[in-house]
Amino acid sequence: MQYSQKVLDHFMHPHNVGKMENPDATATEGSPACGDQVTVYLKVNDETKIIEDISFLSYGCASNIATASIITDMAKGKTLEEAKKITWRDAMEALDGLPPVKVHCSVLAADTLQSAISNYEIAHGLKEVPNFSKETIEQELKKIIYPQVGEDIIALKMVKYIGFKDGEVIIDMNMMKFDQWRDNIADEIKEHLQKYPEVKKITINFP
């Protein structure tokens, strides 16, 4: 399991790294307890909605830093609408791939970029604060990577049922009893969902 030369280049000499003074929008995702945290800063042209400047800070591993570097490269000069389409898959492809177990580290940077864009749009009246719904849960679950294969748990059909009622999220998982990643996945689901004030309780059922 090795990193590509491109990952190493972006990790050793990252682009767009550093704190930005007076950004138009910013977002921080992840938590130090989970081993990674990324902050993205944006400067957006008010008229054209083009991302004129972007930078990041990362507490994380090589894969995390490299993804933040390349994804900020990809977003720079794009309109917000264009940048919204950038996913962790695009970043991973641009990095010539990542070892499956490291894919989850790259999702965070992509996620933070999207949160920063969303924060800009909300602050500038371009969109409403979205209502929390089953779709929000599904979007969050799409960011959770099954480390063995480096693919998200929705794409892998590991989620059988998603429910949300009276502040309780119920998720039925389709994972083998002795799956070594069960605890990791459960922890990650909680981490992704408990940041929403609407979520009071999370129940994850395994077969």
Added chain:
Amino acid sequence: MKIGRIYLDNCVTSKTAPEVLKEMQRYFEEKYWFPGTFISTGESANEQISHSQQIVAESMGAKASEIHFTSGGTLANNIAIKGLANAYKKQGNHIIVSVVDYPDLLTNAAYLEKNGFEVTYLSADNEGFISLTELQSAIRKETILFMTTAVNHTVGTIQPLQEIKKVLESADHKIYFHLDAGQGYGKIPLNVNELGVDTMSISAHKIHGPQGIGALYLRTGTKLTQLIHGVKRVDNLQTGGLSIALIAGFAKAVEITFSDFEKNTAYLRELSNYLLEKMEQEIPYIELNGPRGEKRAPHNINVSIDFIEGEAITMMLDQKEITVATGSACASEGLKANYVLMAMGKTHLQSHGSMKFTVSRYNTKAEIDETVQALKEITTELRSRSPLYQALLKEK
């Protein structure tokens, strides 16, 4: 000045000593025979094995007949732990181990737990020591086995082995004592009689011997249920073939290790103290994990570097041709923070930022200088990228 790759992960495996290579070559090329009787090739192998047993035995105050070669430390642990548990299960089904022990011990404990044994997992304090009081109160009439790791593989903590012996002996029935000495052998004095162990595992490649060979000390009179069945070639516990050349290489490594034991362990301690002192002088916000001083094995230094993540540090050091290890979840196969550090009450952050350096007789002060210099630059660079460090600067 670049010295070539600096290897500071000697607790995982170490460079094969040139003398060991030379010794093994003879056996690979000429004297590769298995033991046998009456014919000279077989007798030559018998002699060589007895000679090697004698050398290993002397290094730990054992008898030659108590040394059994195995294909490594893990196999020695398996033969001993499963063998003792099954041999004495009529006396009881209770086993004691600690949460900071080596994975060999913990996975065997988990296996036995699934197979009818009860296991008590002792906790550890913030320096990685197990509590003698807890051990004392864990003992019950069904307890048949206590096992532990002489030197902790993550933080180098030397368990209070003499005191453990006293506690075990104070019980009103015999409790068998298995010691994993993978990290301790050749680094701290280990005499099987002074320690009162019944079985003890050691490994050649941690003391500059070849990979693929280890040994089990088995006290005379102690029973083991056979784990591996098959034809007896070299040893009755690990049946089947075992490389005669590796055994000869192991014995040579033991000779080298114990010919200058005091001098070498003093050198290891000097190097690791130097490393720690330099890091503490040059790099702010670092903290030693595990005990300071004589209660720590001489070759191990483990520190947590605040605000940055260990896999990134390891990768950057690797780019500078320096090999070290980290306890970060991101560098582990199971994406879990290091269990020893977590059991010691460290935070996730401290575990993710933990770096382990283990030195050997082949490392030099110049290598330590270069490592600390590299680490200082890397820490500065990664902290400049870290939102946690930037937040600290803002607070200040």
